[in-house]
Amino acid sequence: MSKQWRSERLSQLGSSIFAEVAEWRSEAAGKGRDIINLSIGSPDKPPTEAVRKALSEAALRTDMYAYPGTHGSGSFRRQAAAWMEHRFGVKLDPDKELVSLMGSQDGLSHLAMSLCNPGDVVIVPNPGYPIYTAALALAGVEPYLLPLKEENHFLPDLDAVPEEVWQRAKFILLNYPGNPVSAVADLAFFERLLAKAKQYEVLVVHDAAYSEMAFEGHEPPSILAVPGALDGAVEFHSLSKSFNMAGCRIGFLAGNREAVGALRELKENIDYGVFGAVQEAGVVALQEAMSASAPPKAGVLYEQRRDSFIEALAAAGWVVEKPKATMFIWAKLPKRGDGTTWTSREFARSLLDQTGVVVIPGEAFGSEGEGFVRIALVEDEARLLEATGRIGEFLNRG
């Protein structure tokens, strides 16, 4: 028997469909197809000039190259706390209730390890952003998959979670505005969620990565704005989508000090913090957002793209619901020409093979994602319209 230099844990990470889609894409590109990649939620615009200047100027400074420290520079944490107050009315102690992260993914992947013991239960959404369950697999924690159904506007039915699950659960993780389901939640929902979780001493973890990407004037609330939330909730924020900084890797976790402290303690053992120049750039992004002459929010661009894409898609014969936020369309699959149903994987594969348009099968995000595909609006309007034209021809072919 030979030793395997690959842990069994890796097979539980559930990233296989993404790898498969990447393979389909390179096969199609190899055959000369012009690829329109609407698969990955990576912003296609840069951060503002002021942010890029701050990053480059800080990178030239000689004092930026010592270990930055896991806790993050005081100036980034203070600025993040000031932004939380400005944007959401949430007051935080930047030393105890906020920790900086190398993107929220960093925190999402390590939170269960810092809060849970093997065998604990954590409640996560289905469909959900893949790191949620992957992080539980890494920590040896049992997931309870909470279905998000179209008929409930993709909000969970908290009372349908068995009593025994609530009793065993350490935390519940939700994400509004969401990925892959671009649904939104209001403060009343967060209040109900916190009240339910409090009954069982379950921490509420909210991923607010898309808080600045909402449409028609909607301003997604922070769960931390619910009175008393700091007793039982934490919230992830990311500068990736809000300020087009996905490549610079910066975000933060804010809220309950015990939970924030646990994540910080774990991270003190495994990394040395976010590059100081990136933290400086983050300070400027947050300052700009708070200034009287703030640049347009990230949502403005995606709202225009959403409108033209969805209109053109409807004209091409596929009517999908307009999301209220995010860069994603969670599109219910049309029927095939002969009236039968596609699986999301078959649909995504055939669409890519025949048109070069890449979308992610809903199944990649959990069993409840079957019957949907996720379309990321990460190309300019002309390319998005080219994509809808090709999708229309594909649908007409049956």
Ligand SMILES: Cc1ncc(COP(=O)(O)O)c(C=O)c1O
């Ligand atoms: C819902 C959600 N949370 C978190 C992240 C991670 O973002 P980052 O690590 O860039 O902050 C993403 C990235 O796509 C996301 O979609």
